[in-house]
Amino acid sequence: xxxxxxxxxxxxxxxxxxGCGAExxxxxxxxxxxxxxxxxxxxxxxxxxxxxxxxxxxxxxxxRSGVKYYDFDGTERDLFAILAANGINTIRVRIWNDxxxxxxxxxxxxxxxxxxxxxxGRRAADNEMKLLVDFHYSDFWADPGKQFAPKAWRDMDIGxxxxxxxxxxxxxxxxxxxxxASIRMVQIGNEINSGLAGETEWQNICRLLEAGAEAVxxxxxxxxxxxxxxxxxxxxxxxxxxxxxxxxxxxxxxFASSYYPCWHGTQENLSAVLSxxxxxxxxxxxxxxxxxxxxxxxxxxxxxTVSEDTFAEEPYPFTVQGQADFVNDMIDTAACMEKGxxxxxxxxxxxxxxxxxxxxxxxxWNQYGSGWASGFAxxxxxxxxxxxxxxxxxxxxxxxxxxxxxxxSLKAFSAANAGERPEEVTASGK
Numbered sequence: 242x243x244x245x246x247x248x249x250x251x252x253x254x255x256x257x258x259x260g261c262g263a264e265x266x267x268x269x270x271x272x273x274x275x276x277x278x279x280x281x282x283x284x285x286x287x288x289x290x291x292x293x294x295x296x297x298x299x300x301x302x303x304x305r306s307g308v309k310y311y312d313f314d315g316t317e318r319d320l321f322a323i324l325a326a327n328g329i330n331t332i333r334v335r336i337w338n339d340x341x342x343x344x345x346x347x348x349x350x351x352x353x354x355x356x357x358x359x360x361x362g363r364r365a366a367d368n369e370m371k372l373l374v375d376f377h378y379s380d381f382w383a384d385p386g387k388q389f390a391p392k393a394w395r396d397m398d399i400g401x402x403x404x405x406x407x408x409x410x411x412x413x414x415x416x417x418x419x420x421x422a423s424i425r426m427v428q429i430g431n432e433i434n435s436g437l438a439g440e441t442e443w444q445n446i447c448r449l450l451e452a453g454a455e456a457v458x459x460x461x462x463x464x465x466x467x468x469x470x471x472x473x474x475x476x477x478x479x480x481x482x483x484x485x486x487x488x489x490x491x492x493x494x495x496f497a498s499s500y501y502p503c504w505h506g507t508q509e510n511l512s513a514v515l516s517x518x519x520x521x522x523x524x525x526x527x528x529x530x531x532x533x534x535x536x537x538x539x540x541x542x543x544x545x546t547v548s549e550d551t552f553a554e555e556p557y558p559f560t561v562q563g564q565a566d567f568v569n570d571m572i573d574t575a576a577c578m579e580k581g582x583x584x585x586x587x588x589x590x591x592x593x594x595x596x597x598x599x600x601x602x603x604x605x606w607n608q609y610g611s612g613w614a615s616g617f618a619x620x621x622x623x624x625x626x627x628x629x630x631x632x633x634x635x636x637x638x639x640x641x642x643x644x645x646x647x648x649x650s651l652k653a654f655s656a657a658n659a660g661e662r663p664e665e666v667t668a669s670g671k
Contacts (some may be wrong), residue, residue, distance in 0.1 A: 260422070299633070303591065434470055531587060
């Protein structure tokens with residue numbers, strides 16, 4: 242997931258987007274948003290065990306900052322209960338090794354250590370949802386722009402780092418199992434296009450991946466192992482990654498991609514490149530991250546990734562209806578891919594911790610880690626967090642408004658899960 246301050250640069254990539262001729266469902270008839278109701282369409286009949294996932298890694302920090310969540314009728318409810326009731330069957334949670342400074346101050350982004358993951362995994366299981374574990378193998382954000390080694394691993398050679406990664410994976414998974422988490426899938430790395438845990442040579446990257454896979458097979462033999470890349474619009478890149486993993490004998494089940502329409506081209510192209518991986522390499526495929534804005538307005542006094550200053554035009558309007566239509570079509574696209582097994586929405590509940598001022602919010606971002614980065618993250622990531630720390634960059638892409646009330650677009654998941662196409666759904670009572 243790119244941060245808002247670099248989003249504008251990615252506009253240049255739109256000129257490089259490619260469109261392949263993969264067959265996906267035809268565009269459905271749309272209905273206008275009514276004053277008191279919103280039409281939501283069910284997806285085509287979904288394969289069994291299809292993943293309708295949502296990453297809510299920031300939820301504990303949000304709640305500690307005072308955020309509350311409400312159902313469509315205005316009743317306050319546990320977030321996990323709301324998501325389960327609306328068709329979400331899998332919760333994704335990121336795990337960082339040690340997202341704290343020497344004084345115990347959190348770096349932010351939910352302060353997502355194994356303790357936080359265990360609480361999220363337990364609450365998901367209490368609501369009969371599976372867990373998708375996302376190891377970053379870093380102390381903070383890992384993406385194509387940065388794959389920093391955890392502080393404790395920085396001086397290790399590749400052999401020592403491999404064993405450390407194996408042990409960390411095993412210990413973390415056992416901790417999750419001990420609290421009752423039902424682990425469905427484990428990512429060994431997050432958007433690893435450019436590296437993993439500080440390694441940039443693919444021989445070393447694959448050695449780490451294999452250690453992670455072995456730990457998953459040993460600890461959670463029924464869980465699927467996933468590798469996660471991004472930038473599907475870059476012609477030939479996914480096949481190169483898959484060929485490299487095959488060359489080094491990396492054991493995995495799922496080849497997953499991030500897909501954000503403002504950066505990553507068309508859904509047709511995404512379907513084509515992932516279906517090609519499935520046919521050529523025999524792997525399952527899925528959309529590991531996706532999101533879409535329901536408004537261009539900011540609510541937490543911190544710039545958003547998608548805003549009036551970045552992307553003004555997209556295939557869907559930036560409305561609650563447009564968000565619902567995007568989710569519906571995204572699910573259809575994934576379901577119609579060769580060996581497509583699911584879609585996971587990224588941080589669908591990461592809303593404002595306050596709407597009055599950046600100063601008030603900054604206190605909460607620092608104290609509870611409910612912004613993308615706290616001021617304490619500068620010691621680990623000085624060039625990024627050190628300059629731009631702050632709040633949620635995706636509050637306008639959540640399924641809740643700034644006060645925590647569920648938006649009707651959330652119902653797109655339950656409609657897809659039921660294989661229904663209701664003409665209208667009941668409006669939320671805000």
